[in-house]
Amino acid sequence: MSSGIKIKAPATISNLACGFDVLGAAIHLTADEIVGHLVDKPGVHIKQIYGVKKALSTDPSKNTAGVAIRSMLRFLRAEKVGIELEIYKKLPIGTGLGSSASSAAAAVMLANELLKRPLSKQELVPFAVLGELSADGALHGDNVIPSLLGGIIFIRDIRSLSYKRVYHPPGLYISIVFPEVSVLTREARAILKPEVPMKKVIRQTGNLGGLILGLQNGDFDMISHSLQDVMIEPQRAHLIPCFHEVQETAHLAGALGCSISGSGPTIFAFSNELQKAEEIAQKMQEVYTRNKIDSRIHVGTVNEEGSILC
């Protein structure tokens, strides 16, 4: 039996208001830690999953980590390799912070380390994406790619694995609040109307392009004007307790913008000063405290490293 290796993978904010299924950012909040080692028995063996109230399957074919590593071992023609792992979920399930994607990201990093890095981090992307796909049945990649690679990632087309890092100005801070209620991605997707009015498409594409240009050019005004979701947020806001009150609170506290992280219930806000970011997080949490809903907050910058060896 080889010595163990530990990988941690960050949580991610997908959509970023105007980038439904095309934009995601890694943050400095660990979503998953995976510890693993090589074993003699071929295949992937998930020994235990810690940190979740509701039991997650340890069947590798039903777990994003298991699916991701299996596809990678097949690609490497290393089906005879045996990997045993333990997954430590650091966030509750269903927060909208890409928790299941983080398992896939950590898992491919782990397997690559155990196999002495046959692949580069970029080359791990396809297997991590396959892992994420097994979680909610929708192929997007806007959680798993930033969780693996770090940064703000724009997905042009996930089927052809066409994506790019979007550079952003220093001084961009993220505040998040997650109320302790669960929103399942599958359900949050199911309520979305299959068609979008053209006028909204034009506004959304305007904001998406504006956000990318604002981030790349370091133009905080443009970032602020662009951080609006006219397409998805109006359909999902009712799934999240006190959403509009939290959003308004963030804006009043100086946020550049505020919207739903992924399918919720986590709410994120961007700002351009650490002190402001901390104040925004506190004030967002106060809304939940007043409404007797437990919540957690986090403040930080974009995580540029993604999944790392501990």
Added chain:
Amino acid sequence: MSSGIKIKAPATISNLACGFDVLGAAIHLTADEIVGHLVDKPGVHIKQIYGVKKALSTDPSKNTAGVAIRSMLRFLRAEKVGIELEIYKKLPIGTGLGSSASSAAAAVMLANELLKRPLSKQELVPFAVLGELSADGALHGDNVIPSLLGGIIFIRDIRSLSYKRVYHPPGLYISIVFPEVSVLTREARAILKPEVPMKKVIRQTGNLGGLILGLQNGDFDMISHSLQDVMIEPQRAHLIPCFHEVQETAHLAGALGCSISGSGPTIFAFSNELQKAEEIAQKMQEVYTRNKIDSRIHVGTVNEEGSILC
């Protein structure tokens, strides 16, 4: 009577495949020349419009140039100023190259010069946009802003005049062909379905973001993958004779991408070499020649200056 001043305004390609109502580029093809001078009689007087088969109204309230200058004179509280102008249309009406927007762009430049530049070029944008609005009743700006300022312009939100120049790599060439048939913008807009399937919205936003990142980063591969219109082109292609044959010809000749300019019938292609761009234009024209349809072609780079004093 003052001495005359002459302004020329370039044609523009709007939409650029994936940027419906949000992207436009100026090209090195003059759409309009306007000659004008100050006169004693207050108001805007359009003496004559040259170069069009179908008569355009010389009533300044029904002409983009007239509407644009009038709104500008009101803003400057210069209603007592009199401007007489002659408009030389250098392109046929209804080519999809923003001809009516170019009149508005040239007109505000002209008035500003005649008044000894009370405003900067950027400050002329709102009046030019109001002029363009009078032409087809839809507020977008993706023709008139590049025609005035030059470059590739991304419109985040025209109502708040929020737009940005998108930088692009040197070596980006544009080939266009316009068959001598007319497609009216109003009609081309009227046929568009009011709703877009969510899947297409995701593909279109993916391409739009990819195109912006590709242009800004000088990544021709990304530009090429992104130059696709899954939303509008399928609905308008049938309005343009031989569209699919021309598009395929452009791709076979090495185009990075090829789609409809504005509401058509002009078809544009991007490429990364002048020689290739010339070959693409010739081959696109040959399709029309074979089909006994008269057409014109143009090859050049993005026009960075926009409207200029001659």
